[in-house]
Amino acid sequence: MTTDKNGNLVHNQGVTAPLGFRAAGIAAGIKAKGGPDLALVFNEGPDYAAAGVFTGNKVKAAPVLWSQQVLKAGRLRAVILNSGGANACTGPLGFQDTHRTAEELATALSDWGTETGAGEIAVCSTGLIGDRLPMDKLLPAVTEIVHEMGGGMSGGTDAAHAIMTTDTVPKEASLHHPDKWNIGGMAKGAGMLAPSLATMLVVLTTDAVASAEQLDTALRRATRLTFDRLDVDGSMSTNDTVLLLANGASEVAPSQEDLDAAVFAVCDDLAGQLMADAEGVTKRVIVTVEGARGEADALTAARVIARDSLVKTAMFGSDPNWGRVLAAVGAAPVDLDPDLISVSFNGFPVCVDGTGAPGAREVDLSGADVHVLVDLRLGDGTATVRTTDLSHGYVEENSAYSS
Amino acid sequence: MTTDKNGNLVHNQGVTAPLGFRAAGIAAGIKAKGGPDLALVFNEGPDYAAAGVFTGNKVKAAPVLWSQQVLKAGRLRAVILNSGGANACTGPLGFQDTHRTAEELATALSDWGTETGAGEIAVCSTGLIGDRLPMDKLLPAVTEIVHEMGGGMSGGTDAAHAIMTTDTVPKEASLHHPDKWNIGGMAKGAGMLAPSLATMLVVLTTDAVASAEQLDTALRRATRLTFDRLDVDGSMSTNDTVLLLANGASEVAPSQEDLDAAVFAVCDDLAGQLMADAEGVTKRVIVTVEGARGEADALTAARVIARDSLVKTAMFGSDPNWGRVLAAVGAAPVDLDPDLISVSFNGFPVCVDGTGAPGAREVDLSGADVHVLVDLRLGDGTATVRTTDLSHGYVEENSAYSS
Numbered sequence: 001m002t003t004d005k006n007g008n009l010v011h012n013q014g015v016t017a018p019l020g021f022r023a024a025g026i027a028a029g030i031k032a033k034g035g036p037d038l039a040l041v042f043n044e045g046p047d048y049a050a051a052g053v054f055t056g057n058k059v060k061a062a063p064v065l066w067s068q069q070v071l072k073a074g075r076l077r078a079v080i081l082n083s084g085g086a087n088a089c090t091g092p093l094g095f096q097d098t099h100r101t102a103e104e105l106a107t108a109l110s111d112w113g114t115e116t117g118a119g120e121i122a123v124c125s126t127g128l129i130g131d132r133l134p135m136d137k138l139l140p141a142v143t144e145i146v147h148e149m150g151g152g153m154s155g156g157t158d159a160a161h162a163i164m165t166t167d168t169v170p171k172e173a174s175l176h177h178p179d180k181w182n183i184g185g186m187a188k189g190a191g192m193l194a195p196s197l198a199t200m201l202v203v204l205t206t207d208a209v210a211s212a213e214q215l216d217t218a219l220r221r222a223t224r225l226t227f228d229r230l231d232v233d234g235s236m237s238t239n240d241t242v243l244l245l246a247n248g249a250s251e252v253a254p255s256q257e258d259l260d261a262a263v264f265a266v267c268d269d270l271a272g273q274l275m276a277d278a279e280g281v282t283k284r285v286i287v288t289v290e291g292a293r294g295e296a297d298a299l300t301a302a303r304v305i306a307r308d309s310l311v312k313t314a315m316f317g318s319d320p321n322w323g324r325v326l327a328a329v330g331a332a333p334v335d336l337d338p339d340l341i342s343v344s345f346n347g348f349p350v351c352v353d354g355t356g357a358p359g360a361r362e363v364d365l366s367g368a369d370v371h372v373l374v375d376l377r378l379g380d381g382t383a384t385v386r387t388t389d390l391s392h393g394y395v396e397e398n399s400a401y402s403s
Numbered sequence: 404m405t406t407d408k409n410g411n412l413v414h415n416q417g418v419t420a421p422l423g424f425r426a427a428g429i430a431a432g433i434k435a436k437g438g439p440d441l442a443l444v445f446n447e448g449p450d451y452a453a454a455g456v457f458t459g460n461k462v463k464a465a466p467v468l469w470s471q472q473v474l475k476a477g478r479l480r481a482v483i484l485n486s487g488g489a490n491a492c493t494g495p496l497g498f499q500d501t502h503r504t505a506e507e508l509a510t511a512l513s514d515w516g517t518e519t520g521a522g523e524i525a526v527c528s529t530g531l532i533g534d535r536l537p538m539d540k541l542l543p544a545v546t547e548i549v550h551e552m553g554g555g556m557s558g559g560t561d562a563a564h565a566i567m568t569t570d571t572v573p574k575e576a577s578l579h580h581p582d583k584w585n586i587g588g589m590a591k592g593a594g595m596l597a598p599s600l601a602t603m604l605v606v607l608t609t610d611a612v613a614s615a616e617q618l619d620t621a622l623r624r625a626t627r628l629t630f631d632r633l634d635v636d637g638s639m640s641t642n643d644t645v646l647l648l649a650n651g652a653s654e655v656a657p658s659q660e661d662l663d664a665a666v667f668a669v670c671d672d673l674a675g676q677l678m679a680d681a682e683g684v685t686k687r688v689i690v691t692v693e694g695a696r697g698e699a700d701a702l703t704a705a706r707v708i709a710r711d712s713l714v715k716t717a718m719f720g721s722d723p724n725w726g727r728v729l730a731a732v733g734a735a736p737v738d739l740d741p742d743l744i745s746v747s748f749n750g751f752p753v754c755v756d757g758t759g760a761p762g763a764r765e766v767d768l769s770g771a772d773v774h775v776l777v778d779l780r781l782g783d784g785t786a787t788v789r790t791t792d793l794s795h796g797y798v799e800e801n802s803a804y805s806s
Contacts, residue, residue, distance in 0.1 A: 059733025059741045059757070089729050091742075091758035129726020130759040233712040236734035238726075309636040309712070309793075310801055317802030323532020323641075326492050330462025331639035338462045339494075354462070355494035356533040390712075395795050398713055399720030 014172030016156035017184030018207035020249035025162030028141030030084035036162035047248035050076035051216035055240035061088030074212025280393025292381035299383035312390035417575030419559035420587030421610035423652035428565030431544030433487035439565035450651035453479035458643035464491030477615025612656035683796030695784035715793035
């Protein structure tokens with residue numbers, strides 16, 4: 001649990017922490033091995049403002065194409081999410097499946113007493129790429145989950161469970177602002193918005209009064225510095241989606257600055273939870289590059305280091321092999337002078353002015369957290385990327401995923 | 404063994420296959436665990452034309468900085484190579500060590516009867532980054548290896564052994580041209596010129612009559628399509644070096660076209676040997692992208708796929724998870740239309756027009772060779788990259804390299 005000037009972050013409440021949001025998670029039979037695989041987040045109003053950020057991959061899953069279209073109106077009543085299948089690379093029929101899921105949910109919500117159109121519903125999917133979803137199981141479950149959600153004001157944690165794939169724990173965070181409004185969120189995935197290890201799905205909810213434009217601004221500012229800087233393996237999913245819904249139920253309209261800070265705090269916390277639960281992780285590695293010619297160079301250099309397989313395997317082995325950091329940054333397309341570079345591991349200098357520092361080979365990296373700090377000494381550009389080590393567990397989990 | 408119209412490639416001869424080249428490999432005590440670690444390639448003349456291609460990493464090892472300088476004159480009498488230490492990130496003192504090694508060899512060769520200057524000697528090093536070389540062991544060994552080489556016209560295989568680091572077998576290839584001239588080479592490393600897994604060192608020799616300019620042209624044409632398209636893990640070494648020496652001893656001056664073809668054939672063969680012996684390799688994976696808008700796009704897309712950890716772990720698991728290929732190529736900074744992409748594994752279509760093909764999940768990838776063919780259907784740009792799977796062996800070998 002962390003505290004900041006905007007309130008207290010807590011981890012045992014998520015999308016249903018704000019007023020006027022309901023959620024549910026059920027087992028629809030989509031996952032071959034069973035277990036919860038369908039989640040619903042429902043906005044009771046009075047407002048329905050919403051914003052979204054999506055994968056930068058040019059190969060986009062059907063639910064991403066659908067939700068991008070829906071979000072153009074800046075309005076959402078509900079989000080339906082499934083694990084057990086990505087519905088990506090499934091062609092026009094896969095898109096029809098997404099459309100039909102939204103229509104089915106609109107009908108079920110309308111029957112339940114809340115007039116809803118399919119165009120007010122975002123759809124998210126995660127799982128194996130390339131297979132059609134089992135619509136014979138999914139469609140009846142869409143009606144079932146509406147009834148389930150009807151039972152009470154909770155369900156956020158059930159929803160967080162239902163979107164898990166290789167996640168080992170559900171991820172939730174919420175913040176209660178001193179000005180009497182709230183924001184909450186749930187996340188799944190062991191990656192980031194772009195790039196990504198596994199699909200990252202995030203739904204954030206708030207009872208603040210905020211326009212779609214304000215939400216969009218806050219969401220883009222937050223994701224740029226949080227999910228977008230979580231880089232487990234440089235891969236980018238076809239399905240990554242981050243949604244933010246606001247219903248104004250608190251009747252409090254925060255300033256843009258307060259909204260930005262709260263959205264950032266929840267995103268940053270969820271990003272940390274995603275890193276800690278990444279596939280096969282044994283080390284949480286923070287890579288900071290400072291002294292670059294501008295933030296863009298710093299970020300590029302940090303990403304190159306964070307993605308380097310030789311750096312990541314050294315971290316797995318608790319091996320302070322700083323030469324691999326030099327080799328990685330030297331390959332980054334940024335301005336640098338090899339003779340000015342300094343590197344420290346967990347605050348211990350291992351390389352000064354491009355050459356090894358005394359005692360560098362004896363630095364103890366056996367703990368679970370490693371901070372790699374690289375100073376290029378050329379300017380004041382700084383950026384930080386979160387990553388993990390490259391372990392046997394990663395290879396094991398990813399070598400037989402579809403089979 | 405392969406044959407082409409330019410002659411027969413054989414694998415049991417390397418740098419001493421052409422007339423007028425001597426070589427040796429000895430144990431100098433540089434490697435802590437013992438074994439051969441110093442190699443010499445010596446050109447008896449009458450010509451001393453030479454060309455080199457070096458790592459694109461901005462952090463360059465001292466021997467790379469030295470050899471780049473020497474090669475400006477387009478002339479080499481000898482190459483001295485050591486394993487057991489990269490002499491990278493060692494500052495001005497490390498550069499002095501390289502310089503002193505070249506001077507010591509020049510003196511030893513002159514004493515042996517061949518007047519040689521340090522400026523005619525290239526130096527190559529490979530091993531751990533960041534430590535100074537043990538000059539007390541290296542310098543006496545430089546004189547010793549000249550005497551060793553003086554014993555006979557062979558020694559090429561001993562040299563190929565002495566440059567090995569994590570290599571499990573020495574790599575040699577030579578080609579005897581029907582027009583009565585020869586080219587040979589040796590290589591170490593499990594990577595490529597740029598990028599690279601481990602340092603790649605290659606020395607090629609020919610008894611053809613050729614100018615430094617002709618050699619440079621042939622070498623750049625060959626490396627661009629061979630070593631530069633061997634991408635094991637996207638990392639780039641501080642020490643990668645490829646050298647080509649010509650002495651004219653055959654008195655045959657081949658056309659540029661014949662020289663290009665022969666240099667390419669030997670480089671291509673050595674690149675294949677490097678891939679087959681890459682760290683932890685259990686699969687040899689060839690990624691071809693065709694139908695791109697130009698060769699540059701095809702190469703970029705092929706590299707992104709070849710470097711993708713999720714694709715590589717799937718290959719390790721013999722898992723035909725083609726969706727990961729789509730996700731990888733979709734993240735590549737190239738023009739593409741997701742609905743036009745087709746993918747085959749070993750000739751079996753797994754994805755047609757962006758969606759799964761019947762039977763795709765049952766494709767048998769249990770063999771050691773996998774050919775991934777991606778057709779973007781936008782143009783006629785084609786490129787091929789050699790890579791490997793990402794295995795437990797890779798993680799094991801790289802998680803405790805320096806310790």
